[in-house]
Every structure is written in structure tokens, then in C-alpha cells.
Amino acid sequence: MSAYTAASRAVFEIFRQTTPLVEGLSIDEAFLDVGGLRRLVGPPAEIAERLRREVRDRVHLPITVGVARTKFLAKVASGVAKPDGLLVVAPDGELAFLHPLPVERLWGVGPVTAAKLRERRIRTVGEVARLGEAALVSLLGAGTGRHLHALAHNRDPRAVQVGRRRASMGAQHALSRTPHAPTELDAILAGLVDRVSRRMRTAGRSGRTVVLRLRFGDYTRATRSHTVGKATADTTSLLAAARTLLRAALPEIDRRGVTLIGVSVGNLDDNPVQPELPFQPDPGSDLDAAVDAVRDRFGSAALTRAVLLGREPGVEMPLLPD
DNA sequence: TCTGGGGTCCTAGGACCC
């Protein structure tokens, strides 16, 4: 576990001591629902100050807190208050706070959407709100248009969700623009699948959809996916699926060049154990368990796939006995 | 500035089934 991960866990622990209603958003962001604590603990602003103090004293990190009636506005407030700040948006001052802000503050507005809005001379959240839903939908499509219209009026009915589980797990590797031989790409793929499948087994997850992510020489991207009938966290099975996808993409890679390979597994399930194990064991599950055990004890470099030998820094070709 | 790594959500078309 990295120092960053350890600190993140410690901070989340402090959050959970304050309220059980904690929704992790990323390694360094979370929503806390403190609506029920007003009588017992005090107003949200006081709770926020206390959280900042505790994290500073116990984990020695600054945190920024945004307090508001909706998740969306709390996130905007914390974004405005960064770094190491606290901003409380009172219910009667929501739109006065929100409307002068630039459109980029809206959750879901990135460079593409911002550029489309700019073309219509829309620069602030207030201008988005005044534009009206129908005009936004015709400009940005139904999904984004309705979403932004609601946010611009601070309409965000989503509650804080506890215990949300990850929907996919993946790993990727950036490459130089020089040509790469199929064997080299295959070795990189094997290393990525190895990393992802191990993470899945550690987390007790298994998955059905293998996604191969490619970025070509011109930095455009493409994905190829394959879904199997039964969820697995078995390295051999996942690698077989990934290899099929890579083989099919090789002609295109050959033409356009490749600057990134990624593998992720989606359709994640909570049950990595195969119920019919005594009769139809996964071909590689025993091997995976043995490899995981060795790595748990001796570190992740202790064992590697033959296809990777001599490619990863720090991994030496072993001396074979005569 | 351009090009690191790990994710989420939405949309759309096609296949398939009833």
C-alpha cells in the first residue's frame, strides 16, 4: 500500500467516525451526508471545521470542504474553496453563488461542451440556466442538455450512496511512437492482464467483459471488447480473451501505430469462487492462487510470466539448473 | 504543453428473443 493510499484510508476512517453516510468518489474525494447530525453535533459548518481540524491533527494533511444542500453544489463549493479551504453555501444563497461561475464549474462540462457553449456566447452557469432546457437539448443532446439544465438550477436529487462498488478494473501502459513488434505487444498485454487479475482476486471480484483499449499513433482511441458467459478472475482465461482482441486489432495497429495499450475487466461480480469448482475447475485458478501466495510473501517481483522475462526493469532472467 | 494512469457515464446500432 502506498503512503498515498494509507493516508486516504486514514482520512476516510475519520469521515466514517463522523457519519456512516460516506460515499467515496475517488481516492481523495468523498461525499458526507451530515443532514441528520444537526441536533446531536451542530450545524454542518461546525462539523466541517471539526473534520478539517481532525484530519490536519491526525493525518497531517490539509483538506477542502464544501457544504451545500445538494451533492453537486457541495462539489462546486469545494472546488471553489480549494486548496485547504471551507465554503458553506446557505440554502437561500444557492443561485446567487452558482450563477456567476464559469460553465466549466458544472459537473459534466469539459473542453468539448464548453467550446459548444462558447460558440453560443454562453460563459456562465447563469446563462446556461436562462437558456432553457429545449435549447440546451438541441445544442448538446438530450442527456447532457437535461443534465446541465438541472444542475444550473441546482436540481440534483441524488442521495449520498454508501458502499458503491467499482464497476470495472483495469491497467494501461503508454508506449513510444516507435513501431512495436507483435511479440512485444503480447508481452505488455500479458503483464497488464496479470496486474488486473491479481487486483481482482485481492478485491474478491470477478468479471465477464474484457476490454482492450488502444491509442493509435495519431492519439485517437479505440476499444474492443469481448463478453464471456461466466465471470472469472482467472489470469489464463482473461489473457486468452485479451489476446483474441489484440490479434484482431494487429492489422490496424500495423497501419496506424500504437501509443497505448490498456486492459480492463467490466461486468464485475462479487463472487470470484466458482461454485462448481470440484467438477470443473478454472484451468488457471490453482496456479493463480499459488502465484498470489508467493507474491504476498515475497513481493510482486518474486514471480513473473515467462513472456515478460527480461522486459520489466528489475526482473532478471533466472539461472536454470543444469 | 501534449500525451500518464485509473476510472465513470451516456449514446447508439445491431443481434436476438418474445
Next chain:
DNA sequence: TCTGGGGTCCTAGGACCC
């Protein structure tokens, strides 16, 4: 035999987030 509607799943792409 053909047509139609509705639903689900899979695949692919795109935009966005930290």
C-alpha cells in the same frame, strides 16, 4: 409468411472526471 413492437444484451465510441 410477413410485419411490428418492445425489451435485453453486446459492442463501440465519446466525453468527462480525478
